Amino acid sequence: MPDKTALEITNLLLRWQGGDREAESALVSNVYPYLRALANQQLRDARSMTLQPTELAHEAYFRLVGQRDIDWQGRAHFFAAAARIVRHVVIDYLRERAAEKRGGAEITVSISRLNESELPSAESSTDILRVDQALRELEAIDPRSARIVELRYFGGLSVAEAAAATGVSVPTVVRQWRATRAWLHTRLQDE
DSSP states (O other): OOHHHHHHHHHHHHHHHTTOHHHHHHHHHHHHHHHHHHHHHHHHSOSSOOOOHHHHHHHHHHHHHTOTTSOOOOHHHHHHHHHHHHHHHHHHHHHHHHHHHTSOOOOEEEOGGGOOTTSOOOOSEEEHHHHHHHHHHHHHHOHHHHHHHIIIIITOOOHHHHHHHHTSOHHHHHHHHHHHHHHHHHHHHHO
16 A cells, blocks of 8 residues: 555544544545455455455454554554454354364365465465464464464565564564465475
């Protein structure tokens, strides 16, 4: 997003937090396209998933606005929260579906987005619940690296946006992103 839009979203968040209802309406029109694109991105590789991008975007938005007690630090903080919420909405949906079907078909997503040219290619698919489990394990070992993956993979944030959201430098995010992608690739291939 352009810097002007980023500043506008930050200002809208501050006004919304202060109780300005007009700011909430403007915020919706500014962030909903991002949430919809994020939902499309998350669901495009999913096979046999009946959750629609519109449903995912709506649920993510309602969970975000339901968190009025958060002291929003700006656009990056808001989108970091959106990344976490999108992850949880998808995981909750898959767990609910698995409980209903008791061993039904595996829901898969491509992990190719985790890989860039400097890493071995991983064109195979993996169960998104396994990705979530691997991230939970990583959170216990290295919370910041897990957060960076969540922001980049589930949130679609750029390296610079992930750096702003985590409060570290761009080179640190690049270094951790590379190392963590390699770890995830190995972890998911070992199972």
